[in-house]
Amino acid sequence: MRALWLEAETLRFRADAPEPEPLVGEARIRVLCAGVCNTDLELRRGYYPFAGVPGHEFVGVVEQAAGHEIWLGRRIVGEINASCGGCTACRAGRLSHCERRTVLGIRTRNGAFAEWLALPVANLHEVPAGVPDEAAVFIEPLAAALEIQQQVAIEPGLQVVVIGDGKLGQLVARSLALTGAELVVVGRHATKLALLEAAGLRTAAAADLPRRGADLVVECTGNAEGLSLALASVRPRGTVVLKSTYRGAATLNMSALVVDEITLVGSRCGPFAPALELLASGRVDVRPLVHARYGLDEGLAAFEHAARPGVLKVLLRP
Amino acid sequence: MRALWLEAETLRFRADAPEPEPLVGEARIRVLCAGVCNTDLELRRGYYPFAGVPGHEFVGVVEQAAGHEIWLGRRIVGEINASCGGCTACRAGRLSHCERRTVLGIRTRNGAFAEWLALPVANLHEVPAGVPDEAAVFIEPLAAALEIQQQVAIEPGLQVVVIGDGKLGQLVARSLALTGAELVVVGRHATKLALLEAAGLRTAAAADLPRRGADLVVECTGNAEGLSLALASVRPRGTVVLKSTYRGAATLNMSALVVDEITLVGSRCGPFAPALELLASGRVDVRPLVHARYGLDEGLAAFEHAARPGVLKVLLRP
Numbered sequence: 001m002r003a004l005w006l007e008a009e010t011l012r013f014r015a016d017a018p019e020p021e022p023l024v025g026e027a028r029i030r031v032l033c034a035g036v037c038n039t040d041l042e043l044r045r046g047y048y049p050f051a052g053v054p055g056h057e058f059v060g061v062v063e064q065a066a067g068h069e070i071w072l073g074r075r076i077v078g079e080i081n082a083s084c085g086g087c088t089a090c091r092a093g094r095l096s097h098c099e100r101r102t103v104l105g106i107r108t109r110n111g112a113f114a115e116w117l118a119l120p121v122a123n124l125h126e127v128p129a130g131v132p133d134e135a136a137v138f139i140e141p142l143a144a145a146l147e148i149q150q151q152v153a154i155e156p157g158l159q160v161v162v163i164g165d166g167k168l169g170q171l172v173a174r175s176l177a178l179t180g181a182e183l184v185v186v187g188r189h190a191t192k193l194a195l196l197e198a199a200g201l202r203t204a205a206a207a208d209l210p211r212r213g214a215d216l217v218v219e220c221t222g223n224a225e226g227l228s229l230a231l232a233s234v235r236p237r238g239t240v241v242l243k244s245t246y247r248g249a250a251t252l253n254m255s256a257l258v259v260d261e262i263t264l265v266g267s268r269c270g271p272f273a274p275a276l277e278l279l280a281s282g283r284v285d286v287r288p289l290v291h292a293r294y295g296l297d298e299g300l301a302a303f304e305h306a307a308r309p310g311v312l313k314v315l316l317r318p
Numbered sequence: 319m320r321a322l323w324l325e326a327e328t329l330r331f332r333a334d335a336p337e338p339e340p341l342v343g344e345a346r347i348r349v350l351c352a353g354v355c356n357t358d359l360e361l362r363r364g365y366y367p368f369a370g371v372p373g374h375e376f377v378g379v380v381e382q383a384a385g386h387e388i389w390l391g392r393r394i395v396g397e398i399n400a401s402c403g404g405c406t407a408c409r410a411g412r413l414s415h416c417e418r419r420t421v422l423g424i425r426t427r428n429g430a431f432a433e434w435l436a437l438p439v440a441n442l443h444e445v446p447a448g449v450p451d452e453a454a455v456f457i458e459p460l461a462a463a464l465e466i467q468q469q470v471a472i473e474p475g476l477q478v479v480v481i482g483d484g485k486l487g488q489l490v491a492r493s494l495a496l497t498g499a500e501l502v503v504v505g506r507h508a509t510k511l512a513l514l515e516a517a518g519l520r521t522a523a524a525a526d527l528p529r530r531g532a533d534l535v536v537e538c539t540g541n542a543e544g545l546s547l548a549l550a551s552v553r554p555r556g557t558v559v560l561k562s563t564y565r566g567a568a569t570l571n572m573s574a575l576v577v578d579e580i581t582l583v584g585s586r587c588g589p590f591a592p593a594l595e596l597l598a599s600g601r602v603d604v605r606p607l608v609h610a611r612y613g614l615d616e617g618l619a620a621f622e623h624a625a626r627p628g629v630l631k632v633l634l635r636p
Contacts, residue, residue, distance in 0.1 A: 047573065089554060097554035097578070151579075227572065236407060236415035245573040252570055254545065255365065255563040257584035260415070261469075264582040266575035 002318065003114035004299040007051045011044050013299050017053060020110060020118035027071055027121050028064035029078065033133040034112040036306040036314045037141060038167060038222060039245060040105070044303065047245060048106065055112035055316070056080045056105040059127060059136040068121040077139040079123040079272055080104040096269045113299060115318045125272045128280040135279050137315060138171065138286040139272055142279065145171040147270030148218060148241050149179065156180030161209060161233050164220030165192035167289065167312050168243055172218050173201055174284045181216075184209070186229070189310045195288050209233050212260075218243060224250045236260040241267050289313045320636065321432035322617040325369045329362050331617050335371060338428060338436035345389060345439050346382035347396065351451040352430040354624040354632045355459060356485060356540060357563060358423070362621065365563065366424065373430035373634070374398045374423040377445060377454035386439045395457040397441040397590055398422040414587045431617060433636045443590045446598040453597050455633060456489065456604040457590055460597065463489040465588030466536060466559050467497065474498030479527060479551050482538030483510035485607065485630050486561055490536050491519055492602045499534075502527070504547070507628045513606050527551050530578075536561060542568045554578040559585050607631045 003017035022028045035057035043050050058077070065071040083090050083098030090098050104119060105111020127136045145168065154160070158181040162173045165187025173185045173196055184202045186209060187193050193203040212235050219230040222244030230240045231252075242264060257264070278284040289312045294302035296318045306314040321335035340346045353375035361368050376395070383389040401408050401416030408416050422437060423429020445454045463486065472478070476499040480491045483505025491503045491514055502520045504527060505511050511521040530553050537548040540562030548558045549570075560582060575582070596602040607630045612620035614636045624632040 094555055151581075237412055242572060242576050245576050249569045250572045251567045254560060254568045254584075257582065258560050258563050258586055259584070261584045261586050263469075263584070264575065266572075266577070266579045266581070268576055268579050 001115040002296050003053045003110075004055070004296065005052070006044060006054045009044055009046045011054070011300060011303060013297050017114060018110075020116050022064060022066070022118040024066075025120050025122070026118045027062045027068065027124060029060040029076065029117050029119060030063050031058050031060045031112050031114060031117060031318050032075070033137045034058040034316045035137045035141075036302055036316065041303065041307050042222075042245060043106065050106055052105075053110035053112075053114045053117075054105045055114070056103070057137055057140045058112035058117070059133050059139070060112075060117070062124070063116070065121055071121060071124060075127045075136075076124040077127055077136055077272065077276070078104070078119040078125070079269070080106070080140060081269060082109060082120050082123060113296065113316055115296070125276060128276065131276070131279050134290055134315060135286050138289070138313070139275050139279065140269075141168055142171050142175065142284065142286070143270040143272045143275040144168070144243070144268065145175045145270065146274055147267050148172065148176070148243070150270060151265050151267055152216060152239055152241060154179045154181055154216065157182055159213060159215045160184075161186060161214040161217045161230075162220060163217060163226045163230055163233075164222075164244075165189055165196060165203070166220065169220035170196065170289055170312065171284070171286070172220055172243060174199060175278065176218070177201055178278075178283060191310055192312065195312075198288070199285070212236065214238060216241065220244055231256070231262070234262060236262070239263045239265060241265045243267050290315060293317060319433040320614050321371045321428075322373070322614065323370065324362060324372045327362055327364045329372075329618060329621060331615050335432060336428075338434050340382060340384070340436040342384075343438050343440070344436045345380045345386065345442060347378040347394065347435050347437060348381050349376050349378045349430050349432060349435060349636050350393070351455045352376040352634045353455045353459075354620055354634065359621065359625050360540075360563060361424065368424055370423075371428035371430075371432045371435075372423045373432070374421070375455055375458045376430035376435070377451050377457070378430075378435070380442070381434070383439055389439060389442060393445045393454075394442045395445055395454055395590065395594070396422070396437040396443070397587070398424070398458060399587060400427060400438050400441060431614065431634055433614070443594060446594065449594070449597050452608055452633065453604050456607070456631070457593050457597065458587075459486060460489050460493065460602060460604070461588040461590045461593040462486070462561070462586065463493045463588065464592055465585050466490065466494070466561070468588060469583050469585055470534060470557055470559060472497045472499055472534065475500060477531060477533045478502075479504060479532040479535045479548075480538060481535060481544045481548055481551075482540075482562075483507055483514060483521070484538065487538035488514065488607055488630065489602070489604070490538055490561065492517060493596065494536070495519055496596075496601060509628055510630065513630075516606070517603070530554065532556060534559065538562055549574070549580070552580055554580070557581045557583060559583045561585050608633060611635060
């Protein structure tokens with residue numbers, strides 16, 4: 001099949017990539033549309049040693065689902081962690097932390113930048129008819145944004161800062177805005193900030209952010225500078241949520257965390273059902289975030305485009 | 319008065335230190351006994367630029383309390399953060415995070431390694447008659463240990479690791495043992511580990527600790543190695559509590575925190591009332607932790623003694 005292929009930090013287009021072979025309980029899915037995420041760009045930079053088809057944001061149609069024929073022909077999105085069901089983490093209900101998990105396009109499972117992919121039927125969610133492909137493709141990062149609200153109690157009036165106006169920051173901000181929190185988004189790109197303002201959100205420059213003032217700061221930049229700003233902005237006994245994965249380490253003054261009793265919360269994948277609900281009801285509008293569309297065979301150009309400063313979501317259509 | 323005096327990272331004994339002059343609402347307290355904490359040793363190493371009388375662990379007698387005469391003659395311990403009552407943090411009930419706070423022997427308030435000190439009457443707690451001075455002097459670090467239980471829900475059966483068998487680790491372990499958690503303490507000093515075992519606690523060597531297994535890890539060593547071990551020992555979606563302040567920074571793989579959704583919680587001062595209750599009821603026995611006693615004029619020797627490997631609490635008596 002046609003697919004993008006990542007190996008040794010090199011991405012290439014292959015017309016002869018191996019087709020997925022669904023295991024028992026898995027569905028074969030034809031990809032309708034896929035999105036390029038920062039994690040894909042980081043994988044190519046060697047953040048994690050993955051070889052195969054990258055891509056984990058997608059919407060598709062079930063073409064094969066042995067024993068689960070009810071799914072045939074349905075338009076679906078899919079949770080990206082395929083869990084074993086038997087390990088300590090699975091038995092404790094932490095499926096996305098399964099010790100033996102494969103992760104679509106990230107860990108020992110070929111991903112969505114291809115004509116077809118395979119995922120367990122248990123991972124699938126049907127997309128409501130009113131949600132177009134180019135909205136449904138945002139389900140995975142929007143669910144990841146909603147993970148924050150699974151981890152931290154957010155009350156109306158809470159002083160919240162989102163650092164980063166990129167792909168993830170846009171979704172985090174749009175979903176947090178629905179909580180009634182007093183939200184401000186910090187970014188460096190006029191066009192991205194304008195998008196947030198058009199959605200009714202308040203934005204600010206980093207220099208104008210009150211120091212030690214926010215109850216909750218969400219770090220969505222994935223760089224050490226963003227983390228420093230987050231730690232400078234949070235109030236004593238406040239919380240900093242870390243949403244970005246990136247290669248490399250950060251240096252922290254641990255004593256400042258102790259003295260100010262700061263809580264740092266790592267945050268990854270989130271719940272699909274409420275994310276689909278937000279898209280179906282129109283309470284989160286992701287359409288302004290689509291910046292470009294490419295065919296699979298133009299995948300390298302799509303990656304280059306997605307890596308340019310100021311660019312939001314780049315979509316791939318097989 | 320006689321006191322220890324810290325200035326420019328140099329500690330000396332002074333016979334002519336200035337006596338405390340209580341402000342409105344403050345009491346003058348005669349120190350009966352004071353304890354040397356790692357924070358005192360770190361202050362001398364320049365962890366925080368304090369000049370004056372160090373020392374924040376003490377038990378004393380109220381000798382003067384204008385307008386609050388009911389306190390006269392009472393044997394007391396005192397919370398170390400003196401708060402303003404009016405700032406955002408105080409008004410939100412986070413008194414120990416007051417933006418204008420002074421901290422006994424740590425920040426712009428002379429401390430307990432002296433004949434007398436001054437603290438707001440609001441900070442005082444009477445010591446029950448059955449609690450001897452050499453137990454009451456542990457109230458501040460024991461309260462700091464109990465702060466963990468204010469921040470993290472600890473259920474019976476929770477897999478908890480305490481890293482560090484020193485002064486703070488001993489108190490943290492002894493108080494966490496009362497929760498019914500499955501507790502193991504990691505340390506490097508045979509005599510300190512033996513003390514924990516004598517108190518009925520389970521101990522282990524770092525090498526024998528399961529990787530990624532603990533629900534909760536409490537880091538009490540105050541060094542980067544302890545932090546690394548904590549992060550290696552905690553399970554995905556687990557919590558690492560940081561209890562130690564020390565000079566310098568640590569380097570962290572932030573992506574690992576995100577992928578494993580680890581929570582880091584900085585933890586400082588805690589509640590005095592339950593700590594006093596544990597001492598009064600005998601449920602925490604601190605007497606085995608006293609390793610040496612010195613007079614104030616032997617304060618330099620006391621600091622040297624406290625800094626030696628394997629040494630637990632060193633007490634000073636004016």
